[in-house]
Amino acid sequence: MRYLPHTDTEIAEMLAVTGHDQLDDLFAHIPDDCRYRGEMSLAGPLSEWSLTDRFQELAAKNYSSSAKAVLIGAGSYSHHTPEIVSSLISRSEFLTAYTPYQPEMSQGTLQGIFEYQTLTARLLGMEVANASMYDGASALAEALLMALRIARKKNTVAISAAIHPHYREVVRTYLQAESFTLIELPVKEDGRTDLSSLQNIDDLAAVALQSPNFFGVIEDLEKAGQAIHSVAALFVTCFSEPFAYGLFRSPGDNGADIVCGEGQSFGMAQSFGGPGLGMFACKAKHQRTLPGRLVGETVDIEGSRGYVLTLSTREQHIRREKATSNICSNQGICALTAAAYMASLGATGLRSVARLNYDKAAYLRNGLIEAGGKLLFNSPTFNEFVLCFPDDFEVSRERLLKKGIVAGIELGRFYKEYKNAYLFCVTETTARVVLDTVIGEACK
């Protein structure tokens, strides 16, 4: 096996040094009743050639192998990734390193993550950002735990029902073991979160909103922030589509205290939902309660600028059961990817691509409305929107599926009250001709 470099002679020489006759003797101290009996039931070994064949067969069983366009976002987006991003980030100096515990030989990762933290903070309008969380969902759960830490004696958090249903499930999972109260705020007729009940909630540590929310609707974050702060709760916002902030005002600009979300859009393959990137930012005054790794700037003994992991007394390897989070490995290479992606876009590029997302989504939305669709929510959106159809849209959807196009996702599986409503997503990667096909089929 090519990954196992030892020759039989070398094994014999090494066993002579360790004082064993054969490899099995190295395990002589393992009790019999702990031992594996028989051989493990696995496939392989496969040559590179056979392995590639196997993956080709598996890939062919996925619709995405032959799809022209999947017009679904809902937390996983199809965006163009510049060739340089994949090519640079796959450099093994980045890819095959561990967490930068030895800063002198990890300055590439450390400066790269410092740049990621900075660009993330700028994107979200916040003062500091951490080195990443697992994904948007666990980032939201950790944001709420952080808010509960900051608010100390308060035990209740409220989250909008317009937050991605899976994110809300993860929040419930993370919060279940402690005696916290989790309240869901309903959605108004315009698709925005109903905050009218906030005054009546006692013990409220934080309120979380998503914008654009699961329905693609841009929440009025400024007003929401005022309402939330007026009841002395922390304002947490999350997102699943960071491209929106190329066009819309940032959460920080609207007064958010903690901002978190999913960064998959910035250069990560959709890859059946992972690995993505949990982006996480807050106001500087809360930085010592942040979960996760942080990279900070400092100097070396000669006064040269350099970077290190810092504020580690918050973390599990130092603080153990009193740590701010149990997270150790995060999504390092994904954070570096996002930084390279943001650097490739630049301010100008981000603005242009965000505009194009808006324009293309608007094109499909308007076309489908002309074809008989009806907006479920009459509020501003970015690259996702929800339409209801008078007749059974499933027939058109089936026809489109045969043409390699997935036309939206039905919302009944997430919200009983929104059956026959479809959530669509259009990004810069979908050509007009595809959108025209969808509009044409919907008319039939």
Added chain:
Amino acid sequence: MTTGPGRSGLIMEEPLLWEKGQPGRTAFSLPDQDVPERSKEIDANLLGEAPDFPDLSEIDVVRHYTRLSGWNFGIDTGMYPLGSCTMKYNPKINEKMAATPGIASSHPLLDDELSQGSLQILFELQSFLASLTGMDAVSLQPAAGAQGELAGMLAFAAYFRKNGEQRNKILIPDTAHGTNPSSAALCGFKPVQIQSGTDGIIDPQVVAELMDENTVGIMLTNPNTLGLFEESIREITAIVHEKGGLVYGDGANMNAVMGIVDFKRCGIDIMHLNLHKTFSTPHGGGGPGAGPICAVEKLRGFLPTPHVTRKDGAYYLEYNCPESIGRLHAFFGNFGVLVKAYSYILSMGAKNLKKASQLAVLNANYVRESLRNDLYLAYDKPCMHECVFSDKWQQEYQVSTLDMAKGLIDHGYHPPTIYFPLVVPGAIMIEPTETENKDDLDQFIAVFKDLIREAKEDGERLRQAPLRTKVRRLDETQAARKPCLTG
């Protein structure tokens, strides 16, 4: 030692991203505007300014990251014997398999029948990991080992809730990773530390004294972080089970025992594996990892939602799991990482995986035996995949573990894990892994012996090390006292 890796090299300077660039440049290939412009219709109150990102050209970005990469050190660069991290070679073919177009581009919310390839990978990997550990059921959802621990602790909590029991303490050895007590605390459990014995392993008597009906159970890392097999594990797990408790297994060190130890027979109820350690997926300078959990039958129902299962030859996602702890990830975990581990297991097969464990243990024992007269061996007994020394004999020359670690850098090696586990003062924890050959181990041993000789003769250079890197020793105190987290 006048020649060898890390002796010379060109180090390029490179500023921060925003210290370069000119407004109007871009490195992004913008798609055509083939639809009418509409964004002007947006309410001005919602519209923002574009963030303050630098505008860079393609070559700016390429040179930036190429230069940064030159300041880094990965497994491909050289030996990386970071204890308990299993820094083995990460095969290139796995990267290519995970990037297979129909797999890398799959959307997570398509109907099951449109995602059969992805679901088959998940289902088969679940079966492989069940067979590897001897356990009955697997969830691939946890995104890293620590999230696997959290899932395990939540499952324990759910199990006792179902049985109408209230238990709130959990036993954790002093050699455990910090994530263990931290994950337990997230579930409201109070960690009770168990002191390991003078032989580095846990004495079942100590467990018997602490285990009671208020105690959830125990978290065990086996082999432990001293590189020692917990030989009394059967007795320990029996004691815990007798009091109605459960046993969590931290599988961080699985690389020592593939095909050799059956964790179900050991009495483990639920355990996680770190695919970015044992199963060769690259760690990426901090992740993404993957931390699947494997459970015995009685805890199957508590695993995260959804379960991936098979019926009539087709694969599907089962959401109807009433006892489940719920969802841990927006979708199905770090799928791309899972694909790489799947590819690795297929490339290796059962025989080679067992051989990998044997050679990992051989390599660690070879290093241990070769350096035992130069470095103080904390526990003088055969080790598994890693061995733990300390700086006890170097202290009289005022040379510390840190100094020797930094000295190794100048010779082109990533240092071992240092100052962990905490039970060994000045610990030097070396895990060579099976992918290092004898020549490379011999060279590493020779370099380490030279450093130790240098420590005795003139330790000043070691106290100054590293000298050959982009930056010298960094002021970590200043970084923490006046945090500068963004530029």
